Amino acid sequence: MAEHYTLHVNGTAREVRDAGTGESLLFVLRERLGLMGTKGACEQGECGSCSVLVDGQLVCGCLVLAASAVGQRIVTIEGVAPVGAPTDVQQAFVDAGAVQCGFCTPGLIMATHSLLDRSPQPSELEIREELSGNICRCTGYGRIIEAVQRVAVARSTAAAGGPSA
Amino acid sequence: MTVLVPTSLAEALEAVSAHPDAAVLAGGTDLMVEVNERRREVSDVVVVNRVPELRTWRHDPASATLFLGAGVTWTEVEADPIAGWVPALAQAARTVGSPQIRHAGTVGGNLGTCSPAGDGLPPLAALDATVHLVSAGGTRDVPFAEFMTGPKRNVLLHGELIAGVTLPVVSGWQGYTKVGVRNAMVIATASVALVADDVAQSVRVALGSVGPVILRCPEAEEFAAGEVDFGQRRVADAAVAEFARLAAAAARPIDDHRSTAAYRRHAVGVLAARLLRRAFPNG
Numbered sequence: 001m002a003e004h005y006t007l008h009v010n011g012t013a014r015e016v017r018d019a020g021t022g023e024s025l026l027f028v029l030r031e032r033l034g035l036m037g038t039k040g041a042c043e044q045g046e047c048g049s050c051s052v053l054v055d056g057q058l059v060c061g062c063l064v065l066a067a068s069a070v071g072q073r074i075v076t077i078e079g080v081a082p083v084g085a086p087t088d089v090q091q092a093f094v095d096a097g098a099v100q101c102g103f104c105t106p107g108l109i110m111a112t113h114s115l116l117d118r119s120p121q122p123s124e125l126e127i128r129e130e131l132s133g134n135i136c137r138c139t140g141y142g143r144i145i146e147a148v149q150r151v152a153v154a155r156s157t158a159a160a161g162g163p164s165a
Numbered sequence: 166m167t168v169l170v171p172t173s174l175a176e177a178l179e180a181v182s183a184h185p186d187a188a189v190l191a192g193g194t195d196l197m198v199e200v201n202e203r204r205r206e207v208s209d210v211v212v213v214n215r216v217p218e219l220r221t222w223r224h225d226p227a228s229a230t231l232f233l234g235a236g237v238t239w240t241e242v243e244a245d246p247i248a249g250w251v252p253a254l255a256q257a258a259r260t261v262g263s264p265q266i267r268h269a270g271t272v273g274g275n276l277g278t279c280s281p282a283g284d285g286l287p288p289l290a291a292l293d294a295t296v297h298l299v300s301a302g303g304t305r306d307v308p309f310a311e312f313m314t315g316p317k318r319n320v321l322l323h324g325e326l327i328a329g330v331t332l333p334v335v336s337g338w339q340g341y342t343k344v345g346v347r348n349a350m351v352i353a354t355a356s357v358a359l360v361a362d363d364v365a366q367s368v369r370v371a372l373g374s375v376g377p378v379i380l381r382c383p384e385a386e387e388f389a390a391g392e393v394d395f396g397q398r399r400v401a402d403a404a405v406a407e408f409a410r411l412a413a414a415a416a417r418p419i420d421d422h423r424s425t426a427a428y429r430r431h432a433v434g435v436l437a438a439r440l441l442r443r444a445f446p447n448g
């Protein structure tokens with residue numbers, strides 16, 4: 001039942017050895033590769049805390065069979081920015097008070113990057129719909145939406161050559 | 166366990182014929198839930214979401230049809246150009262799970278699972294979709310109504326793959342609507358798809374989550390066709406009410422942990438009336 005394969009995680013080839021049957025990408029990232037930023041909670045795709053990018057698509061790591069992701073580019077929260085140099089999205093979450101217990105934050109950061117890459121100026125409804133796969137039990141979402149809007153405004157101001165906020 | 170990741174349809178068919186008991190995995194949004202919950206043990210897996218033939222779609226203007234490969238995702242279905250050709254299916258796509266689920270989940274996976282609550286299925290039923298099955302031995306085409314045989318049951322055989330579906334591109338209004346306990350990320354307690362065909366002058370209706378299979382509503386359909394004015398997009402209030410009653414009467418709902426039969430039947434009437442009025446806004 002032991003499986004050996006290589007995953008491409010955050011730009012690095014990572015060997016997975018002696019993996020068991022049916023292991024999810026979430027499990028392999030955390031338990032075999034030591035990448036604890038991706039959180040696991042429901043393991044049925046409902047909570048979004050395990051959100052990662054696979055070949056550029058935002059998906060739930062718990063629903064990806066790890067061995068099926070061979071040859072695909074996987075990006076986790078550890079791969080979005082070096083430690084100590086947060087992305088604009090990460091900084092905006094801190095500034096807006098969108099982080100409370102922090103458990104949902106990695107998934108929400110991944111989802112927000114994915115949203116703003118596809119739709120740089122989302123409406124509030126669009127933000128709510130796009131983040132509907134990420135559950136937060138602390139904030140009530142108000143400050144999360146505010147954080148997303150801050151990034152959208154700052155990026156468009158920067159793109160227009162204006163002062164960056 | 167062997168996990169095979171074929172990158173062509175020929176390779177995929179070879180894999181499923183060599184391993185007829187292997188689990189076929191597309192987006193994993195149904196299958197991996199079962200695996201995570203230990204409700205299902207997988208030994209061999211054939212991963213089909215990197216088979217180009219299954220990931221394509223083809224619009225054929227000459228025959229006014231759209232082929233959707235089994236591996237087309239809900240994210241693709243909810244956006245143009247596909248949304249413009251099959252709006253009811255696109256609306257259904259938009260209600261599937263969350264962005265994460267729609268990025269991974271596929272049309273073929275919805276058909277493979279064949280839940281009566283599968284949001285893709287009522288539009289496929291209302292559009293009279295043809296399901297294309299393929300195996301190493303050949304192909305067969307099955308009308309959707311014959312493909313689904315019960316709750317989570319269909320005619321797919323071991324060693325066979327769903328290649329895709331063919332849908333007619335119909336001129337006329339179409340839509341899909343569902344009710345559940347919340348707005349986002351919800352399994353339908355009742356759902357309705359409606360397709361108005363301005364050329365054939367017909368109205369087609371299919372119900373989800375209110376029977377063992379997706380149900381068409383022949384009486385409601387026939388009644389609507391006789392009452393609506395396709396040119397003026399007109400239907401009388403009284404006709405909408407009778408249409409709703411007939412659609413609700415076609416439901417075969419049950420009481421379960423998600424809802425009661427009575428509520429489901431009521432909901433079908435409300436949704437059917439809403440869709441008919443949207444299709445024919447003039448009173």
Ligand SMILES: Cc1cc2nc3c(=O)[nH]c(=O)nc-3n(C[C@H](O)[C@H](O)[C@H](O)COP(=O)(O)OP(=O)(O)OC[C@H]3O[C@@H](n4cnc5c(N)ncnc54)[C@H](O)[C@@H]3O)c2cc1C
Nearest residue numbers: 045191192193194195196262270271274275277283284327
């Ligand atoms: C959190 C969450 C929310 C959800 N919300 C909804 C919802 O709102 N509406 C809804 O309809 N569904 C919903 N689902 C269910 C699921 O996302 C859909 O049914 C989806 O279409 C399944 O597609 P998949 O590619 O992920 O299927 P998989 O899980 O990969 O496969 C499902 C089944 O189909 C078979 N299969 C897949 N492709 C093929 C093929 N080409 N040939 C033969 N067999 C095949 C598999 O063997 C398996 O039995 C939800 C799931 C989750 C986890």
